[in-house]
Structure formats: structure tokens, C-alpha cells
Amino acid sequence: MDDIILRTISRLIIPFIEIYGVFIILHGHVSPGGGFSGGAILGTSLILYTLVFGVEKAQKKFSHKVSDIAESGGILWFILIGLVGIFVTGYFLTNINAGFPIGEPGLLLSAGMIPLLMIGIGIKVASTMITLFHTVIEEAHHGSA
Amino acid sequence: MIEQLPILNLVLLLTTALMIPFTQKISFKTTKLVGFTVLLTVLVSTLFILLHVQSEGAFYYHLGGYPSTIGIEFYVSILSAFFTLFVIALGTLIYVYSTRDIEHDVYAQDYGRYYTLLFILLFSMLGIVYTNDLFNTYVFMEILSITTCSIISIKRSKKNYTAAFRYLMLNEVGSLSYLFGVALIYMVTGYLNIDLAAESIQQVWHLYPANIVIALGFMIIGVSxxxxIFPFHIWLPDAHSTAPSASSALLSSIVVKVYIIIMIKVLLRLIGIDILEALNIPVFLTIIAASGMLIGSIFALGQKDLKRMLGYSSIAQIGYIVLGISLMSSLGLTAALFHIVSHGMMKAALFLSAGAFIFLRNQRAINGFNGLGYQMPISMAVFSIAGLGMIGIPGTSGFISKFNLGVAILDANQWFLLVILIMSGVLNAMYYLPIMINAFLKDNPEKNRVMQFEKLPKVMLVPIVVLGLMIVLVGLFPNSIMSYIEAAVAMLLA
Known part of the structure; x- marks a missing residue:
């Protein structure tokens, strides 16, 4: 898909999509959205990149190795935060009682561990979407070759 | 500290699954050893939980410290403690077996993926057994069915893809059907916690009988x-026969049983016997169980492929378990829960020894077993023990479960079910005995009747032998397990 309009427009638009994704991930606890929807938007930006510039270039931006780390890392981060609760209060995934700062309700820095969990979920969802898309494309390439 | 063990078990299994992708640089032997250590740790901790629950009584665990009205809750009763031990014990044996068998079945680049899936599978099964929350059960069910689907398709052949796709589609219908049932229960009671929902169902079911029947129908069909459970079995023979042998053992002996535990929880802990009988549910269960017992066996008779035959035999045996549940008496439930354990061991032994025949001789056809007892004496002996257990010969665990089921049926005064039970036993004999007779009494094509020592790798042989010994030991000393099962039944009926 070698088209100058497509390439220029995508180059312009992808950073904004990514910022919007990060915004939704970080504001999961105060506004609609959260880790899953924000991660999906982040993933979509790289899918758009793959569509316009091809898999080879996209693989350089986001290789299988990175996706392995991101996918396992997202859940491991979640588990790690959950374990804090076990050590402090004796219950897995305890929020405020485990010492996470409650902040001022309604502001960005609030709700204790929820924003931290959302970051983990966002990373996991984004990398899963990209990996799924890349895997489907690679299988199609192998099939035709 | 003991209260933390259930969640730590889950976390340990999940973390292991997630760490496997990072271990590509380390030799695969080390990874397998680490996985084995993890499983042993979980096994020991489930054993501790069982002993603790037996002496101190059941306990609750609240995730995040939220009260059970809004939070997710684990209920570690004798039922869940015992069945997690059962799941992990069989899982560990199958894991040991799979470490060699996998080389035969799966491409080298997929080894890591296979074990990631295996650990997530065990993780979700433990979660299902521990949880006391209807929606949380659904989440674990989804994880379980998606990993099962991938573990079937990991062999990367056309047959596997077809079987896995069929599995995925039907199981998605099942999951959604269960979820719909949960939604209807939530509509009536306002709770997802099983204990709280059960309390309000007891109070209001007179007002909403239709709601409860519809919800229960969706949930039972979803889990079925x-x-x-016959007539929803059509995916099972394909899926279980095409999967790698170790996975077939895992699917047939544990995964299917976990869903039956959900069914027991929904029927007895959520609804309760009085309401079930007032709504006439046991009759329907009896009908599907009895027809499954006969039709599964009849289909198994016609199979030419060993693993497909074992798959159809599973359908018949699950019919036995459902029959025990449908009697709605403490005797029937004891028989059903005992048969979950005993069928788990027997089917695992059968699938693992069938996997051994495939591993060494590439032998899957039922009529190719002539004289195999001389070349593979140990695995064929275990196959025969497990097969005799399926028929119900005294001395095996299968006899104890059939005997208990027979007693429970007589206690309920339903003699026609006893006839079906005996007919199903005869049918079992008709398809298991010829294999044993051919293997031990007939000449093989080369007329070579010299007894050989088994050439199977030791890591594959040990789990098979352990399972064979367990079948005989449980058959001879059933009280070792029976005390736990009776305590679990007393808890369910209380």
C-alpha cells in the first residue's frame, strides 16, 4: 500500500491516536474507559502503522520479543500489585488499606492502585491486539508462499 | 497463613505460565524441572489446605478484603480442598508424562507455548473449584475453554484445527448460556455470591418459579x-482423540470433571434439593444421564480408533456421574463424587497408556493390538487394569463406584436404572475386553511371542504405573478417599 497521502496522513495521525490511548488508560478511574479501551486504542494505532507501512517495518517497531515481554509483564505487574496487599493486610489485591494513597477523589492522582493496575492492563491489551494482527498477517504470508 | 495458600497457589501457577516465554535462552530441561517443582509445591500446599480444612473446618477468603456482598469470595470447603488436590495430583502425573511425550506430538518451537497453556489450564481449574462467586466462575470457565481450545490445536494439523474450532464454537454457546443463567439468577436475587444468592432464592422462589427454572435450564445446558453430557457431547470425541495424548488425558480426566463440580455447586449449593424436587429437575437429569450411559457405550462399540473409543467411553462414564447426582440423595452424591475421582484416574491411565502405544508403535487402530502385551507388558497391564475398572471388576476403583451407584439406585427404588447400569457395564465389557484379549492371547503379525522389557522412556512409564497402582489401591481401600467424600456430601446437603 505505497501511497504518499496514506503515509503522510498516518504519520500525522498516529501520535494523536497514541496520546488519546494513553489518556484513556490513565483516566480509567475518573472517566469512562480504562485499561482495556485505552489499550485497544493504542493497539489500533500500531495496526494502522502495519497496514500502511507493511509488516516488516512494523516488526522493527514492535517485535515478537517486545510483545512477549509486554504481554507477560502486564499480568506480572498486576500480580505484583496484588501481592502487596497480601503482605500488608493479608488479602490479595487490597487497595486503600494496603497503603496505596487515596488522593483526592475525581483527580488524576487518586483511587490508590487502580491507575497502576490500568497501566498493566493497557500494556497487555495493546500488545495482544498487535500480536494477534501480526500473527494473522504472517500466517497469510506463509499460506500464499 | 494457611488462609493465603489458595490464592498463592493460583498466583504461583499463573506466574509460572507467564515466565515460560522468558526462558527461551535457558535449556528446556531446566524449564521442565522448574515447572515440576512448582507443581510439587502446589501439590504440597493443596495437601496442607485439605488437612487444615479437615481439622479446623471450612474457611472463606475475601479478595481485596471486600465483604462478600460486593467482593469476590473463595470458599475453601472440604469439597474444594479435596478436588483441588485431585486436580493437581493428576495434573502433576500427566505433566511428568508429557515432558517426553510432547516431543512426539508437538513442534519444537511450540514446547514453551504448550507448557504456558498447561499451567493456565491448571490455574483456571483451581480457580473454578475454589471460587464462591457465580460470575467469577464464568470468568475462569472462559479462560479454561480458550486454553483447552489452544491445547487441542497445538498439533497444527487440519484435523486438530477442525476439532478445536468445533470445540470453541460449542463451548462459547455453553459459556454464554451459563452467563445468561447467572444473569437471570442475579435478576431474582441481586447477588452473585453463591451463599447469599442461595439464601434469597430460598425465600423468594415461590414468587419466581419460572425464572428459576429458566435460569437453571440455561446453566445446566451451558455446563452440560x-x-x-449426552446429548451435548458431539465435540468431545474429535477433540479428545486429536489432541496430544497428554492433553487428551488432561481433558478427559480433569477438565470435564471440573465442569461437573460447577454443576454440583449450582444445583446443590445455589438451588438446594427441596426446590429442585419441587421443580422436577432431577427427572430431566436422570433421563439425560441414563441415555448418555447407553448411547455413549453404543457409539464406543463402533469405533476403530482407540482414542476415539476412549472419548465415547468418557461420555458414558459422565452419564454415571450425572445419574448419581440426579438421585439427589446422599448415597447417590457419594457415588457420583467417588466416580469423579475414580474415572479421573482410570481415564488418565487409559489415555496415557494409549499415548504410549502411539509413541512407540504408532498404533491407534483397535484391531492392531494383537500380541502387543508381549512387547509393552507394563503399559498394556495398566491399560487392562484401567479397562477392567471401567467394566467394574472387583479390586479396582471402578467397582467401588459402580457398587455405590447400584446401592444408591436401589435405595431410591428405581430398578429400571439398575438395568441400564448393568447394560452399560456389559457394553463396556464388550469394547474393553477384546483389546485386552487380543493383546495378551493372540500372536502378533511377526509371530513373535517373546516377552520383552518395556522400551518406554522412564518419565512416561512412571506416571502410568503410579496411576495403575492408585486404581488398585483405591479399589482395595476405598475408605481412604471415602471419608473426605462423605464429609463433602454432608457439607453439600447441609
Whole structure:
């Protein structure tokens, strides 16, 4: 898909999509959205990149190795935060009682561990979407070759 | 500290699954050893939980410290403690077996993926057994069915893809059907916690009998599709026969049983016997169980492929378990829960020894077993023990479960079910005995009747032998397990 309009427009638009994704991930606890929807938007930006510039270039931006780390890392981060609760209060995934700062309700820095969990979920969802898309494309390439 | 063990078990299994992708640089032997250590740790901790629950009584665990009205809750009763031990014990044996068998079945680049899936599978099964929350059960069910689907398709052949796709589609229908049932229960009671929902159902079911019947119908059908209860079994023979041998053992002996545990929880802990009988549910269960017992066996008779035959035999045996549940008496439930354990061991032994025949001789056809008892004496002996257990010969665990089931049926005064039970036993004999007779009494094509020592790798042989010994030991000393099962039944009926 070698088209100058497509390439220029995508180059312009992808950073904004990514910022919007990060915004939704970080504001999961105060506004609609959260880790899953924000991660999906982040993933979509790289899918758009793959569509316009091809898999080879996209693989350089986001290789299988990175996706392995991101996918396992997202859940491991979640588990790690959950374990804090076990050590402090004796219950897995305890929020405020485990010492996470409650902040001022309604502001960005609030709700204790929820924003931290959302970051983990966002990373996991984004990398899963990209990996799924890349895997489907690679299988199609192998099939035709 | 003991209260933390259930969640730590889950976390340990999940973390292991997630760490496997990072271990590509380390030799695969080390990874397998680490996985084995993890499983042993979980096994020891489930054993501790069982002993603790037996002496101190059941306990609750609240995730995040939220009260059970809004939070997710684990209920570690004798039922869940015992069945997690059962799941992990069989899982560990199958894991040991799979470490060699996998080389035969799966491409080298997929080894890591296979073990990631295996650990997530065990993780979700433990979660299902521990949880006391209807929606949380659904989440674990989804994880379980998606990993099962991938573990079937990991062999990367056309047959596997077809079987896995069929499995995925039917199980998705099952999951959604269960979820719909949960939604209807939530509509009536306002709770997802099983204990709280059960309390309000007891109070209001007179007002909403239709709601409860519809919800229960959706939930039973959803779980039945996943547990391959007749007539929702059509995915099982394909899926179980094409999967790698170790996975077939895992699917047939544990995964299907976990769904039956969900069914027991929904029927007895959520609804309760009085309401079930007032709504006439046991009759329907009896009908599907009895027809499954006969039709599964009849289909198994016609199979030419060993693993497909074992798959159909599972359908018949699940019919036995459902029959025990449908009697709605403490005797029937004891027989059903005992048969979950005993069928788990027997089917695992059968699938693992069938995997051994495939591993060494590439032998899957039922009529190719002539004289195999001389070349593979140990695995054929275990196959025969497990097969005799399926028929119900005294001395095996299968006899004890059939005997208990027979007693429970007589206690309920339903003699026609006893006739079906005996007919199903005869049918079992008709398809298991010829294999044993051919293997031990007939000449093989080379007329070579010299007894050989088994050439199977030791890591594959040990689990098979352990399972064979367990079948005989449980058959001879059933009280070792029976005390736990009776305590669990007393808890369910209280």
C-alpha cells in the first residue's frame, strides 16, 4: 500500500491516536474507559502503522520479543500489585488499606492502585491486539508462499 | 497463613505460565524441572489446605478484603480442598508424562507455548473449584475453554484445527448460556455470591418459579455442553482423540470433571434439593444421564480408533456421574463424587497408556493390538487394569463406584436404572475386553511371542504405573478417599 497521502496522513495521525490511548488508560478511574479501551486504542494505532507501512517495518517497531515481554509483564505487574496487599493486610489485591494513597477523589492522582493496575492492563491489551494482527498477517504470508 | 495458600497457589501457577516465554535462552530441561517443582509445591500446599480444612473446618477468603456482598469470595470447603488436590495430583502425573511425550506430538518451537497453556489450564481449574462467586466462575470457565481450545490445536494439523474450532464454537454457546443463567439468577436475587444468592432464592422462589427454572435450564445446558453430557457431547470425541495424548488425558480426566463440580455447586449449593424436587429437575437429569450411559457405550462399540473409543467411553462414564447426582440423595452424591475421582484416574491411565502405544508403535487402530502385551507388558497391564475398572471388576476403583451407584439406585427404588447400569457395564465389557484379549492371547503379525522389557522412556512409564497402582489401591481401600467424600456430601446437603 505505497501511497504518499496514506503515509503522510498516518504519520500525522498516529501520535494523536497514541496520546488519546494513553489518556484513556490513565483516566480509567475518573472517566469512562480504562485499561482495556485505552489499550485497544493504542493497539489500533500500531495496526494502522502495519497496514500502511507493511509488516516488516512494523516488526522493527514492535517485535515478537517486545510483545512477549509486554504481554507477560502486564499480568506480572498486576500480580505484583496484588501481592502487596497480601503482605500488608493479608488479602490479595487490597487497595486503600494496603497503603496505596487515596488522593483526592475525581483527580488524576487518586483511587490508590487502580491507575497502576490500568497501566498493566493497557500494556497487555495493546500488545495482544498487535500480536494477534501480526500473527494473522504472517500466517497469510506463509499460506500464499 | 494457611488462609493465603489458595490464592498463592493460583498466583504461583499463573506466574509460572507467564515466565515460560522468558526462558527461551535457558535449556528446556531446566524449564521442565522448574515447572515440576512448582507443581510439587502446589501439590504440597493443596495437601496442607485439605488437612487444615479437615481439622479446623471450612474457611472463606475475601479478595481485596471486600465483604462478600460486593467482593469476590473463595470458599475453601472440604469439597474444594479435596478436588483441588485431585486436580493437581493428576495434573502433576500427566505433566511428568508429557515432558517426553510432547516431543512426539508437538513442534519444537511450540514446547514453551504448550507448557504456558498447561499451567493456565491448571490455574483456571483451581480457580473454578475454589471460587464462591457465580460470575467469577464464568470468568475462569472462559479462560479454561480458550486454553483447552489452544491445547487441542497445538498439533497444527487440519484435523486438530477442525476439532478445536468445533470445540470453541460449542463451548462459547455453553459459556454464554451459563452467563445468561447467572444473569437471570442475579435478576431474582441481586447477588452473585453463591451463599447469599442461595439464601434469597430460598425465600423468594415461590414468587419466581419460572425464572428459576429458566435460569437453571440455561446453566445446566451451558455446563452440560462443556462437560460433554449426552446429548451435548458431539465435540468431545474429535477433540479428545486429536489432541496430544497428554492433553487428551488432561481433558478427559480433569477438565470435564471440573465442569461437573460447577454443576454440583449450582444445583446443590445455589438451588438446594427441596426446590429442585419441587421443580422436577432431577427427572430431566436422570433421563439425560441414563441415555448418555447407553448411547455413549453404543457409539464406543463402533469405533476403530482407540482414542476415539476412549472419548465415547468418557461420555458414558459422565452419564454415571450425572445419574448419581440426579438421585439427589446422599448415597447417590457419594457415588457420583467417588466416580469423579475414580474415572479421573482410570481415564488418565487409559489415555496415557494409549499415548504410549502411539509413541512407540504408532498404533491407534483397535484391531492392531494383537500380541502387543508381549512387547509393552507394563503399559498394556495398566491399560487392562484401567479397562477392567471401567467394566467394574472387583479390586479396582471402578467397582467401588459402580457398587455405590447400584446401592444408591436401589435405595431410591428405581430398578429400571439398575438395568441400564448393568447394560452399560456389559457394553463396556464388550469394547474393553477384546483389546485386552487380543493383546495378551493372540500372536502378533511377526509371530513373535517373546516377552520383552518395556522400551518406554522412564518419565512416561512412571506416571502410568503410579496411576495403575492408585486404581488398585483405591479399589482395595476405598475408605481412604471415602471419608473426605462423605464429609463433602454432608457439607453439600447441609
Amino acid at each position: 455442553i462443556k462437560a460433554a
